[in-house]
Amino acid sequence: MVNKFGLIFFSFLLFTSINLRAQVSKGELEIIKSELKTEKKELVRRNMNLISDEADIFWPIYNDYQQEKSAIMDERIKVLQHYADQYLVISEEDAKKVALDQFKFRKKSIMLRQKYFKILSKKMSPVYGIRFIQIDRQIDLLIEMKIFESMPLMQYR
Template identity: 75%
Template sequence: MLNKFRLLLISFLLLIVSSVTAQVTKGELEIIKSELKTEKKDLVRKNMNLVSDEADIFWPIYNKYQNEKSVIMDQRIKILKKYADEYLIIKEDDAKKIALEQFKLSKKATALRQKYFKIISKKMSPVYAIRFLQIDRQIDLLVEMKIYENMPLMQYR
């Protein structure tokens, strides 16, 4: 399952990069994002080990979390596209804007995780909350690693 997730992740990232240089339709991007979300949900399901009553509480919370998180991810994709378009010829002001946008999104992501830690802790327990956040963060780190592994460094001269 993790290999299938990695394959979808790589496809998604390639689609982001190729959308900068070619016209990839928004529909194609949405299909890959949808498949990625499904695979991620399967990974979470397998690693949370929830019984029926727990699942009834957890999955509606998870769905709300993912909806809020997808807004942040869409903003990150927008920044990545901007970076990919401009990294060879970027101006200092634009580089600063990209950095500040990244910082803002990191704060938003942290605030979102904190919000849902509290929600899951209250409705289930802090143990379930931290377990979910560990799984979610591991997946996020995998995504970030793949993004930055293939991203060229900003050019300055």
């Protein structure tokens, strides 16, 4: 389980940083992403409990994972910002696109985790692979909770 203090701090950072109802400039978004990336890496570091030799193997893999994941998140952020801009007058076609995009991002995230579970399992051990996946998923759930908590429900009538 991810360190509770770390989650509380991470949650505070998210709460103060993410609000889809407010317009966020590209520069502000980059700062938020950088802060989240730093905090997430620290949570992963504290919870993986790696010794020096293990860390030498793990961190380059983690960096590759984060780079691929960042591309997925950038796409997702664009979709969420588009939704936040139009949720009061969304068309049926846009509503369908929002739903399909959500499925697409979830599928991409699962496939990415599977890929890196295999890599970590092979280069380290399945125990490290699943531990990382658990930590990463817990952090992602917290991020998703904060995003969707601040996102208004789609209006139809």
